[in-house]
Amino acid sequence: MASERLSWKPEPEETEEDFQVRLEQFYEERRGEQATLRRAICSSIGEHLTIWIWYINEENRVERLKAIKYCLGLPDAEPGSYSFPEGLTVTICVDEVAGLAQRLDLSAEFKPKSTEREKAIKKRRREVAALVQPVQSKLRGKVGVWFELYDKTHWKFVERKDEGKENETKYKLAPWGDPKRAIRLGFADEGLVSQFITPQQKSYCQKAICSFIDLLRSLGVRMAPSYITLPNVDPDTPINEVGLWLVNRTSETSADAKPKTIPVIVKMSSRTAEITAIFPGLESWIPYHEALTRINKEGKGFTNDDKSKAKIRTFIQQTLNKKGSTVAKTL
Numbered sequence: 001m002a003s004e005r006l007s008w009k010p011e012p013e014e015t016e017e018d019f020q021v022r023l024e025q026f027y028e029e030r031r032g033e034q035a036t037l038r039r040a041i042c043s044s045i046g047e048h049l050t051i052w053i054w055y056i057n058e059e060n061r062v063e064r065l066k067a068i069k070y071c072l073g074l075p076d077a078e079p080g081s082y083s084f085p086e087g088l089t090v091t092i093c094v095d096e097v098a099g100l101a102q103r104l105d106l107s108a109e110f111k112p113k114s115t116e117r118e119k120a121i122k123k124r125r126r127e128v129a130a131l132v133q134p135v136q137s138k139l140r141g142k143v144g145v146w147f148e149l150y151d152k153t154h155w156k157f158v159e160r161k162d163e164g165k166e167n168e169t170k171y172k173l174a175p176w177g178d179p180k181r182a183i184r185l186g187f188a189d190e191g192l193v194s195q196f197i198t199p200q201q202k203s204y205c206q207k208a209i210c211s212f213i214d215l216l217r218s219l220g221v222r223m224a225p226s227y228i229t230l231p232n233v234d235p236d237t238p239i240n241e242v243g244l245w246l247v248n249r250t251s252e253t254s255a256d257a258k259p260k261t262i263p264v265i266v267k268m269s270s271r272t273a274e275i276t277a278i279f280p281g282l283e284s285w286i287p288y289h290e291a292l293t294r295i296n297k298e299g300k301g302f303t304n305d306d307k308s309k310a311k312i313r314t315f316i317q318q319t320l321n322k323k324g325s326t327v328a329k330t331l
Contacts, residue, residue: 034073036223037216038086044221044273045289047087048141051215052192053079053094056101056148056199060208061094064146064197067208068092091140100127100186101149103177108158112176121182128186136190142289144215145187145194152178188293193218220289222273229270239270244316247279249301260301263312264291265319280315 010019041049051068055061065077072090074082081091104120106112112120155178180196187194195215197208229235247262264279266288277291278284280300302308 031073034071035084035086038072038084038088040223040273041216041221042086042088044275045142045219048089048091049219050091050093050139050141050143051212052139052143052145053092054097054100054145054147055094056097056150060148060199060201060204063204064148064208064212065092067205067212070209071212089140093139095131097148100124100131100183101179103155103158104179104182106174106176108172108174108177117176121185124179124182125186125189128183129189132187132190132192142219143192144219145192146212146215147183147187147194147196148199149180149183149196151198151200152180155179185296188296191290191293193289193292218289218292220275220287222268222275225272226268226270238272241268241270242266242320247295247299260303261308261312262295262299262301263315264295264299265316278319 010016014022053061053064055064062077065079068074068090069077072082073084074090079092079094081089083089104117105123106116106120152175156173156175158172158174158177184194184196193215195211195218197211226239226241228239228241230237230239233239243266245264245266247264249260249262262279264277266275266277267285268275275288276285277288278286279291279295279298280302281298282291282294286294302312
């Protein structure tokens with residue numbers, strides 16, 4: 001992004017010629033940043049990228065297309081395929097969210113049992129599969145699903161009208177109807193990474209740009225290796241940069257209604273664009289984007305007690321001590 005906010009009018013005492021020069025400098029800077037991002041996508045995930053936009057509001061669909069154009073330098077803010085000199089081809093397709101964005105099929109009157117919750121989640125996952133599978137073979141390269149969905153406050157309460165008091169609207173707490181996790185699981189079942197964006201209009205343009213960059217990050221796009229060095233270590237020695245991510249499942253978001261934590265270790269190399277991850281349930285490191293699609297089915301969660309916390313620490317220590325983690329220096 002441009003580091004300096006551009007004024008689209010000539011400054012006081014600025015000539016029209018000087019203003020046009022400044023304007024062209026801005027556009028030139030943008031073109032350079034767009035090319036840098038396209039090269040990063042190529043080096044991180046390959047020459048083909050598909051962005052699958054799912055939308056609620058038509059106005060927001062247009063804004064999200066503009067956000068992609070702004071970030072990548074598309075000639076048009078329209079669905080279609082676009083090829084660039086860096087060797088990258090970007091394909092954009094769009095669909096309405098329709099029934100996928102409805103509340104889960106759970107009663108709002110009583111908190112559902114874990115079996116009822118699991119049944120409702122599986123139903124929504126099947127609904128996602130029914131929409132994805134017929135077209136999946138046509139999707140090229142790495143695919144990122146960009147899904148518009150109301151945030152959790154929208155699903156927290158449901159309207160209720162008591163018999164004989166139809167003119168009075170009351171609200172009942174029922175957050176378990178939020179379909180977000182079920183939708184994410186449905187796309188993950190098909191090997192697809194998803195990024196969600198809410199349809200609220202305030203600052204939507206900037207929000208769309210940030211959300212799109214987050215989607216690229218989830219797909220494993222890295223702008224450049226860090227080339228970090230350590231004292232008393234040969235500068236040419238690759239360094240493993242490792243971070244810990246704790247994925248928390250609450251009683252509302254877990255299928256069995258039990259809070260759990262899944263520890264995920266993410267590893268980046270100081271010399272390449274590669275990003276990998278591992279979590280309890282895996283035997284080896286896998287690409288980061290793949291970990292996002294497999295963690296919900298294969299990740300082993302731990303409850304919030306001392307015994308489980310000790311198991312998490314053991315997992316971290318054993319992972320970092322494995323031979324495969326010590327080929328390079330680890331930070």
